[in-house]
Amino acid sequence: MALSLEDFTDVIGKIRREIGRVIVGYDEIIDLILISLFSGGHVLLEGVPGIGKTLIVKTLSEIIGLKFSRVQFTPDLMPADITGTNIILEDEEGRKHFKFQEGPIFANIILADEINRATPKTQSALLEAMQEGNVTSGGKVYPLPKPFFVLATQNPIEMEGTYPLPEAELDRFFFKLILTYPGKEELLEIIERTTNIEMPTVSKVADGKTIEELKKIVRSVPVSQVVKDYAVRIILATHPETNFATEKVKKYVKYGASPRGAQALILGAKALSLFEGRSNVSFKDIRNVVFSALRHRIILSFEGEAEGISPDEILEDILEKVPEV
């Protein structure tokens, strides 16, 4: 069954409405999470505790009727605890054999809570799953269910006993979203909804197949050459060694965005254009996803770190300096 653009708009509208019943505010964050979901990417959510990161992921999994699993990342967590391991089983005849016991990663939506508390070894267990969509154990490759969507969270304030994510791991996240505290109105609404006897519930509006089909529609959105050229120039502008780099980039950036960043820019812009009811990508779509797609892909130099420069400042400068045409 081939879905049309109208179906996409309809499903998106339903998902938004259902999430809105549980989650107060964060409309932009929810849209970006959905964009990432429909683009086939993963999201790294950064925010202080208690602002609803886990609730967003849980609600989303309920709405789209997908298998959801949560992994609490701790320092003693091992890779096998995530991916799974081979265990010895004895059959009826008494023969023993290895059987792969799937880990929590074998789900559609994975919540990797406080991912930066696990060791890099454990964090690296997600690399193959996130990029390839499968897990290798005992020389055997186990494909992960589709859609496969990882939502990792990390706490920016409690840095003791944490392991910052390696660049390779970070680069595998489609978007990095930063959650801030809700405002007054939103807080009042949260209290109203969550302190009564009846808790808000959501209903399933889509399934895995629909999500996979919608992902194809996203990838079919046409992008003109000039828009692609603009996205590429933005990516190249993050590289301090190129002619496209701005003065700020040359001074404060050590490594720029990888080709995955360009992919994220284009795919994110495609999904965003559909979210906005258009069937083509514009320069504005590119600009709107630049921060989410590239902020975690820019590695600052020593000078940048010392002067407290944030990647968002670098990206602002790039958007200002790089012309559209």
Add this chain to the structure above:
Amino acid sequence: MLYLLKRKKPEDLEVIIKADRHFSLEERLITFWEYKEHQDPYGLIERLKEDLEERIRYIDLRKAYSFKPSKLLKTMAFLTLILLALSLIISPPKNLISAFNPTENKRAYNEQKNSLLEKKAHLSDNILEGEGVKKQQVSQEDFNKEKVESFETPKSLEEFLSQWDFDKNNTKFKESQKENQKVEDKKEESTAQKEGTEKSSIGTSNMPSLGSVASGISPSMEEGSSSQGEKEGGQTAGTENMPIQSQQERMTQAPITGGKVVDKKESSGSLPGTEERNTKLGEKESERKVFSGEKVSVPSPQEEEKGKSYLFQAPTLTGERKTIGGSVSISPQYQEESPVPSRILPQEFQDILKIYFSQ
């Protein structure tokens, strides 16, 4: 036609990008332009086309691309301007020359003016001839003579002088002098009357008016005070109804008392200075004494160079301080100096002195 031929033809892509921006099409046009042949199973291109058609239905895409002349057209226009400027410099029009040459322009104007005047004179001659008026030949000298005679000649020196615009102080001074003269005349007259008849009123003869006195004392007083003096003087003389006389009349006539001209011949006695003058004041120009002779300056600059010489050299005392033992004496002694034997006196002065002492 040239515009159409030489107009820079823009590339399709450039026009489309500009149109996208100009009409806020959000890159729909360029995307559709690139993907118009593309087939997609989700109907995205079709949707894009419909969306685009809806947006550009009421707009003129030509407005997005403004006129831009090509390089060839710019070069041609530049060359044309240069050639035009050169042609103006090499052979400018006559009107342009006259506009930049004021003397030539003025000469041409005068010529034109003269020719017009001649034409007009010719026309008026013809009209007069037609009316039967005879033409008279008048020379320039005769014309000038006639013109000069027609001017009014002054009757007297005072009248002539009154035509001049003296400076204020000078005029006041002269007026005050005249007033003094008048006061003196009145005094003389009153004295003569007193001596002669001894019946005239004392108030009119022995009470000189304040104004007259004031004007006599201070000739440099302001015009107002002097006029006041005149008025008061008139009142003391009992001339209340006397008509205001002009400056000329006052200067030419004898002093008036009580509205009548005083007969000086009858009233004047044997007092010196009261006799009647041969000529009345202001009628004839008085003789002026002209001092002629060598100017003597004492000391003269030349003599100063040679050595100082004086008319008189007063005897002077030369002091001599006597010192005793290097200390200064308190009471210096003086010796009388003998007068200078030679006295330089100019010849003219010597003559004057001789004449003086001879008398």
